[in-house]
Amino acid sequence: xxxxFTKEEQAFREEVRQFFRDNVPPETRRKMVEGRxxxxxxxxxxxxxxxxxxxxxxxxxxxxxxxxxxAVQHYIFNEELQAxxxxxxxxxxxxxxxxxxxxxxxxxxxxxxxxxxxxxxxWWCQGFSEPGSGSDLASLKTKAERRGDKWIINGxxxxxxxAQHADMIFCLCRTDNNAKKQMGISFIVFSMxxxxxxxxxxxxxxxGHEVNEVFFDDVExxxxxxxxxxxxxxxxxxxxxxxxxxxIARVGVSKxxxxxxxxxxxxxxxxxxxxxxxxxxxEKLAACEIELKALELTQLRVVADxxxxxxxxxxxxxxxxxIKGSEIQQTTTELLxxxxxxxxxxxxxHGDDGSNEAMDWTAQIAPSYFNNxxxxxxxxxxxxQRNIIxxxxxxx
Amino acid sequence: MDFDLSEEQRLLKESIDGLLTDSYNFEQRKKxxxxxxxxxxxxxLKLAEQGLLGLPFAEADGGxxxxxxxxMIVMEALGKALVxxxxxxxxxxxxxxxxxxxxxxxxxxxxxxxxxxxxTLAFAQLEKNSRYDLFDVTTTAxxxxxxxxxxxxxxxxxxxxxxxxxxxxxxxxGDRRDRSGIGVFLVxxxxxxxxxxxxxTQDGLHAADITFTGVEVGTEAVLGNPEDSLALxxxxxxxxxxxxxxxxxxxxxxSLKTTVEYIKxxxxxxxxxxxxxxxxxxxxxxxxxxxxxxxxxxxxxxxxDFEDAKERTNAIAAAKVQIGKSLKFVxxxxxxxxxxxxxxxxxxxxxxxxxxxxxxxxxxxxxxxxRRVADAGGLI
Numbered sequence: 164x165x166x167x168f169t170k171e172e173q174a175f176r177e178e179v180r181q182f183f184r185d186n187v188p189p190e191t192r193r194k195m196v197e198g199r200x201x202x203x204x205x206x207x208x209x210x211x212x213x214x215x216x217x218x219x220x221x222x223x224x225x226x227x228x229x230x231x232x233x234a235v236q237h238y239i240f241n242e243e244l245q246a247x248x249x250x251x252x253x254x255x256x257x258x259x260x261x262x263x264x265x266x267x268x269x270x271x272x273x274x275x276x277x278x279x280x281x282x283x284x285x286w287w288c289q290g291f292s293e294p295g296s297g298s299d300l301a302s303l304k305t306k307a308e309r310r311g312d313k314w315i316i317n318g319x320x321x322x323x324x325x326a327q328h329a330d331m332i333f334c335l336c337r338t339d340n341n342a343k344k345q346m347g348i349s350f351i352v353f354s355m356x357x358x359x360x361x362x363x364x365x366x367x368x369x370x371g372h373e374v375n376e377v378f379f380d381d382v383e384x385x386x387x388x389x390x391x392x393x394x395x396x397x398x399x400x401x402x403x404x405x406x407x408x409x410x411i412a413r414v415g416v417s418k419x420x421x422x423x424x425x426x427x428x429x430x431x432x433x434x435x436x437x438x439x440x441x442x443x444x445x446e447k448l449a450a451c452e453i454e455l456k457a458l459e460l461t462q463l464r465v466v467a468d469x470x471x472x473x474x475x476x477x478x479x480x481x482x483x484x485x486i487k488g489s490e491i492q493q494t495t496t497e498l499l500x501x502x503x504x505x506x507x508x509x510x511x512x513h514g515d516d517g518s519n520e521a522m523d524w525t526a527q528i529a530p531s532y533f534n535n536x537x538x539x540x541x542x543x544x545x546x547x548q549r550n551i552i553x554x555x556x557x558x559x
Numbered sequence: 560m561d562f563d564l565s566e567e568q569r570l571l572k573e574s575i576d577g578l579l580t581d582s583y584n585f586e587q588r589k590k591x592x593x594x595x596x597x598x599x600x601x602x603x604l605k606l607a608e609q610g611l612l613g614l615p616f617a618e619a620d621g622g623x624x625x626x627x628x629x630x631m632i633v634m635e636a637l638g639k640a641l642v643x644x645x646x647x648x649x650x651x652x653x654x655x656x657x658x659x660x661x662x663x664x665x666x667x668x669x670x671x672x673x674x675x676x677x678x679t680l681a682f683a684q685l686e687k688n689s690r691y692d693l694f695d696v697t698t699t700a701x702x703x704x705x706x707x708x709x710x711x712x713x714x715x716x717x718x719x720x721x722x723x724x725x726x727x728x729x730x731x732x733g734d735r736r737d738r739s740g741i742g743v744f745l746v747x748x749x750x751x752x753x754x755x756x757x758x759x760t761q762d763g764l765h766a767a768d769i770t771f772t773g774v775e776v777g778t779e780a781v782l783g784n785p786e787d788s789l790a791l792x793x794x795x796x797x798x799x800x801x802x803x804x805x806x807x808x809x810x811x812x813x814s815l816k817t818t819v820e821y822i823k824x825x826x827x828x829x830x831x832x833x834x835x836x837x838x839x840x841x842x843x844x845x846x847x848x849x850x851x852x853x854x855x856x857x858x859x860x861x862x863x864d865f866e867d868a869k870e871r872t873n874a875i876a877a878a879k880v881q882i883g884k885s886l887k888f889v890x891x892x893x894x895x896x897x898x899x900x901x902x903x904x905x906x907x908x909x910x911x912x913x914x915x916x917x918x919x920x921x922x923x924x925x926x927x928x929x930r931r932v933a934d935a936g937g938l939i
Contacts, residue, residue: 164568164628165561166861172560235560421939442933449933453855453877456938460854467562482843483850552846553839557819 168235175236179243186212187249195248196423198527200371203286203328206250210283213252220257220281227265227273228281234470238463245415255324256280256287258410259403260333263350267391267399276352288355290320290334290377291400298547300335301344301397305379307336307351309386314351316359316382322541326362326375329355335396342394350396353384367537369530370510404543411542412488414459420495421452427502438502447501451494458487482552486545489538496532503528562857564632571625572632574609579640585907591643596721597765598643607676612650616658620670627863630798631805631856638809641910643764645679645718651802653680655795656726656743660783665745668779669724681722681748682799683713683769684792691923693728693792694738698771700729700785707731707781709744709752709774719767720757722748727771728792731785742785743792750774762914790868797875800922801863804856804875804882807918811849811886814893814911818842821908822896838896845889852885873935876928883925886915 168176191205213219222237223229232240244251252258261280264272279285296303305318316336326332332355339347355362359382365374391399425448428439438444465481500507507529539545553559564572582602591599606612614629616622623629630651637646650673657669672678689695698711709729719725725746732740746753752774757767783791819842822833832838859878865871890912894901901908919925932938 164564166628166857168560418939421937425937425939442930445933445937446929449929449937450880452937452939453880453929453932454851456858456877457851457855457881460858461850463560464562464854464857467560471563483847486847487851546840549840549843550836552843556846557839557842559819559823559833559839559842 168239172235172239176239176243179240180247182216182218183243183247183249186216187247192247192249195250196419198531201250206253207283207286209250210252214282219252219283220261222258223261223277223281224265227261227277234466235463238466241410242415242418245413246419248416248419251410253283253286254410255289255329255333256283256285258406259289260287260331260352262406263333263390263399263403266402267350267395271387272390285330286325286328287331287333288323288326288329288377290323290332292322293319294321298544300400301348303335303337303348305334305336307338307349307384309338312386314384314386314388316351316353316379316384318379320377320379321365321374323362323375323377324373326355326377327364327372329362331355332360332377333390335400338396339394345397347394348396348400349393350390350399351384352388352390353382357382357384359383367534369533370512371530371534373534412458412462412484413492413538414455414462414488417455417458417488417491417495420492420499421448421455424448424495424498424502427499431502431504433504444501448498451491451498454487454494455491458484458491461487482548482556485542485548486539489545492538493535496528496535499528500532507532564628568628568632571614571629572636575611575633575636576639578605578609579636579642583640583642585641585910588641588643592763596718597759597763598645602642603644603679604676606644606646607674612646612676613674615650615654616670616674620658620666621674622670627798627801627860630802631860634802634805635809635812635856638806638914639813641763641810641813641907641914645681645722647799647802647806648681648718648722649673649679652682652795652799653724653726655798656782656791659794660743660788660791664779665782669745672723678723679718679721680724680726681716681718681767683716683719683725683727683746684796685714685716687712687714691927692736693796694741694789695736696728696730696741697735698727698729700731700742700744702731703775706775706777707742707744707785709746709771709776711771713769713771715760715766716769717760717764717766719769720755720765724748725753725769726782728788738789739787741787741789741792743782743788744776744780744785745782746771746774746776746780750776760917762917763910764917793868793872796922797872798863800875800879801856801859803918803921804852804859804878807882807886807915808849808853808856810911810915810918811852811889814889814908814915815842815845815849817908817911818845818893818896821900825898841892841896845892848885848888852882852889855881869935873932873938876923876931876935877938879923879928880925880932883919883928886919887925890915 191209194201210219220228221230221232221240225231264276291300293303307314307316331352333352335348336351337347338349359380361378363376364372365376366372429437431438433441461483503525506525509526511526610623611633613622614625618624654673657666686697700707700709725748727744727746729742729744730740731742752772754770755767757765760766822838823831825832855878859875862871862874893908894912897908900906
């Protein structure tokens with residue numbers, strides 16, 4: 164057991180940090196620091212810079228454009244990316260559908276999709292949740308019927324993040340109604356520009372537009388767009404969800420936010436002095452930092468374990484990442500709310516689409532607090548995570 | 560970065576786990592409690608035989624040159640088995656003072672008898688009003704010729720009643736809360752003027768309140784600089800905190816395991832109570848708390864080697880906060896999930912809860928350390 168980063172790992176951290184300093188567009192960074200939304204162009208521009216450097220799909224196998232980094236290097240890269248901060252690669256493409264395609268897809272599909280995912284030539288979105296299928300995802304009803312050389316797709320998806328930008332969707336569809344619910348699902352990809360696809364925005368409580376409802380009305384999809392085997396989609400979905408275990412803790416995001424809390428708290432006054440000088444506030448902040456340090460170490464343990472023993476067998480500690488990671492993210496947004504106090508109130512009714520900066524930047528603090536309630540709900544709610552720990556770890 | 564145990568570390572873990580599995584189940588522990596001093600000399604000598612009492616000492620001093628990770632492995636195992644023997648007082652704290660500040664002569668006088676199990680030590684530091692502040696010292700050591708005369712009262716000295724040697728903090732200069740002017744002295748437990756009033760503690764260990772009345776010691780008693788040893792005391796106490804964090808992790812592991820086993824077998828309404836979701840979620844939260852504690856115990860172990868004393872102290876304080884929060888939750892919920900049986904002396908779970916609770920109140924509680932981290936400007 165050696166708990167320090169090696170010299171090589173430290174040098175790698177410096178290299179990554181320097182690259183971000185030199186290459187993340189300053190406007191992109193500033194908007195992220197202030198908690199603003201980025202435009203599609205801003206995100207895609209940055210991802211292409213990253214891809215040009217060869218870091219766009221860093222964790223993919225080398226033959227498909229990955230870096231061959233160690234688990235610790237991936238950890239360092241992600242932490243520095245979140246802490247800079249700069250947008251993380253588009254998860255739907257890079258972390259979700261990409262690995263499914265290179266693991267279960269055929270050669271043609273690999274050639275067709277993987278390079279375009281890496282360069283974000285296609286923006287992908289995820290068609291999993293449905294109005295009646297949230298935590299009980301396997302009950303999904305969207306139907307794909309085989310008709311000649313086509314799938315005919317009918318149904319509705321929801322909570323589809325950034326579908327308004329999307330060119331492609333990977334979709335769980337029911338292809339066998341008679342099988343047990345997990346056994347009749349297939350993993351099908353298709354263009355969001357297809358006839359019969361309708362995207363309707365959902366406005367969330369922060370006033371923002373990240374998620375959408377997506378409707379499929381007799382959408383025709385070529386049969387070759389099935390990934391892997393028919394009716395094996397549930398296995399691929401589980402593989403996909405298991406892939407993103409460590410990123411979900413978002414340690415770097417919370418670290419960056421704590422720096423911001425400290426910066427703001429040394430300016431905003433309470434009782435005639437900066438609020439950072441208030442003992443009660445400082446202790447609350449310290450409590451949050453300590454929890455975050457513990458989470459960071461837990462994440463490192465999971466990362467090191469995966470590096471050594473492969474991703475096949477999940478480290479029991481990995482279940483902690485989602486629960487604690489989301490709780491801490493939420494706490495940091497609460498602390499920001501506490502810092503700005505009454506100035507949390509003004510609401511930018513034009514919303515924040517990345518173009519309107521007329522409002523004071525503190526206007527983003529309350530929306531960010533409201534928006535972050537989602538993190539304990541998505542990706543398997545924290546209650547579902549507890550079910551998983553009880554069953555898979557404790558054997559209850 | 561590597562979280563796996565090395566071959567030697569794995570062997571160490573197997574060795575102590577094996578020893579404790581054989582000789583430290585809950586029934587055996589009850590017997591040891593009734594022996595003189597409240598712990599087993601036989602077990603202590605077994606620990607010596609396996610080299611565990613010499614673990615952290617340099618090879619030149621007859622030890623094995625073990626580091627923080629080795630102590631963490633041992634303390635976790637001792638926690639898991641709810642061990643009563645004075646490893647913390649003798650090897651971690653007493654040994655720590657000798658390792659960091661002992662002269663060759665002092666080491667030669669004390670270390671071999673620690674390693675072979677023939678002698679134990681105790682740390683006489685707490686005073687009536689000092690609470691967790693290590694610099695708050697009113698016990699005095701006054702120069703007399705070449706030696707010193709010690710006067711004062713120390714409280715809740717773990718292993719204090721029977722220790723062969725007491726490591727005593729005493730003020731040689733300045734006022735009660737001055738950071739300078741504090742020395743550390745090695746005082747024989749049976750020295751003239753030492754009065755020890757021993758008693759059991761809540762968790763089944765033993766401690767003593769000790770009065771020093773005109774106790775005369777020679778120059779060989781002085782550890783380090785008699786006028787400026789706070790940094791030494793802080794370092795050794797930090798190591799004790801790290802060790803307590805590891806012990807707590809062992810205790811929490813065993814508490815969780817015992818509780819999960821219990822709710823799998825205890826039946827109500829015709830089913831195992833572990834099939835109820837509210838209990839499953841509680842157990843899951845206990846797992847989360849225990850894992851976060853384990854992470855911070857590792858962090859504290861790592862911090863023990865930090866060169867910068869401020870950084871070291873801050874990191875270890877942070878660890879003690881996480882351990883404190885986790886142990887309170889895991890300890891309390893272990894009792895809750897056991898229900899009535901958890902309230903009985905007969906069931907082992909309550910004894911784990913009590914030891915965990917006492918760790919919280921040793922060398923700084925959650926509030927104390929949280930304030931220290933806050934005052935230091937946090938960790939980020």
